[in-house]
Amino acid sequence: MKKEYPCVEVKLWKITHNAKEILSICNKRGIDVIGITKVFCAEIPIVQAILNSGIKKIGDSRILNLQKMKSINCKKMLLRISMKSQSYEVVRYSDISLNSELDVIKELSRTAKMLNIIHNIILMVDLGDLREGVLVKNVIDTVKEIVKFENIRLVGLGTNVTCYGGVIPDENNLGKLVELKKNIMKVFDMDLPIISGGNSSSLYMVMDGTIPEGINQLRIGEGIVLGRETSFGRHIANCYDDAFILKGEIIEIKEKPTVPIGKIGVDAFGKKPKFQNKGIRKRAIVAVGRQDMKVDGLTPLDKNISIFGASSDHLILDITESENSLKVGDIVDFKMDYGCILAAMTSPYVSKYYSEDFICLSS
Numbered sequence: 001m002k003k004e005y006p007c008v009e010v011k012l013w014k015i016t017h018n019a020k021e022i023l024s025i026c027n028k029r030g031i032d033v034i035g036i037t038k039v040f041c042a043e044i045p046i047v048q049a050i051l052n053s054g055i056k057k058i059g060d061s062r063i064l065n066l067q068k069m070k071s072i073n074c075k076k077m078l079l080r081i082s083m084k085s086q087s088y089e090v091v092r093y094s095d096i097s098l099n100s101e102l103d104v105i106k107e108l109s110r111t112a113k114m115l116n117i118i119h120n121i122i123l124m125v126d127l128g129d130l131r132e133g134v135l136v137k138n139v140i141d142t143v144k145e146i147v148k149f150e151n152i153r154l155v156g157l158g159t160n161v162t163c164y165g166g167v168i169p170d171e172n173n174l175g176k177l178v179e180l181k182k183n184i185m186k187v188f189d190m191d192l193p194i195i196s197g198g199n200s201s202s203l204y205m206v207m208d209g210t211i212p213e214g215i216n217q218l219r220i221g222e223g224i225v226l227g228r229e230t231s232f233g234r235h236i237a238n239c240y241d242d243a244f245i246l247k248g249e250i251i252e253i254k255e256k257p258t259v260p261i262g263k264i265g266v267d268a269f270g271k272k273p274k275f276q277n278k279g280i281r282k283r284a285i286v287a288v289g290r291q292d293m294k295v296d297g298l299t300p301l302d303k304n305i306s307i308f309g310a311s312s313d314h315l316i317l318d319i320t321e322s323e324n325s326l327k328v329g330d331i332v333d334f335k336m337d338y339g340c341i342l343a344a345m346t347s348p349y350v351s352k353y354y355s356e357d358f359i360c361l362s363s
Ligand SMILES: *Cc1c(COP(=O)(O)O)cnc(C)c1O
Pocket: 036, 038, 061, 079, 080, 098, 160, 198, 199, 200, 201, 219, 220, 221, 222, 223, 230
């Protein structure tokens, strides 16, 4: 079957493998894993690959993605705190949602009542990263209100760090969450089964064995997709970092100087480019650019290839040192960072192929 380029090729078995490894180290500490699907737009083959690992719950930040997964029989979590205007969709498409605003929770309760169901929520607590969540000092007062809503069941506390403020999860801040839970259970004489202790940045504590007892859930996206924790970028043992590969086609190869000829103004993005003079180099242009996806964060699999730069439609490579005798029409493979995967999976200009079967799912 003819492939369309540029494309992302996803090795599904590597995703299953990574998910299995992470589930196993987390389970050893009594932690459940929610598989997060947003970075790959909840593409169904990849969701299935995650569920094949033994992970039983998935989470996404977008209702649209939850809708896409509605025929998949597993518990689903809405990650981005709910929009008031979407209360119907939140209650309908998620089994549990993350929340921090009483006004919205009230609306969720009203909607759930209309549908004659109970909606589960996790109250998000801000431990200092300054993204979403109720400040620690306001948690008890907020819970006091939440328990009044008839069709809402508060099932736990959650937090998210390292996303905006870059705060690293540690025994101190996650410990506070566990303490809060104990406090709430005492004050309100209720059970609070879930303590959702963050994302892939909390995985290093699972690896080190320092994650506070009581944290019993993590929401893991990047860890599964790239096999790394995100506090320090450490590789997770036995995991793959190349489940997602970007492939692009060479459309020109020429020997050219490394410094442009003429007066240097600004490039297409308003930046004044800088050039290091390396003399005449063999350059290849690959047909993928900034309009297709995010190209910063690509790493050629061929270690002897480096990237000169990119424009909207072109990626310019230095292939002088490559031992492969590349020619026009050849395909170059790249590893991708999180931002690259996010942009490529979201882009209509990048085709997607899964497993070794190369099933094309894009139009
Ligand atoms: C995206 C997201 C996650 C997953 O983050 P990773 O770093 O990819 O593991 C977890 N929780 C929330 C609330 C998120 O928005």
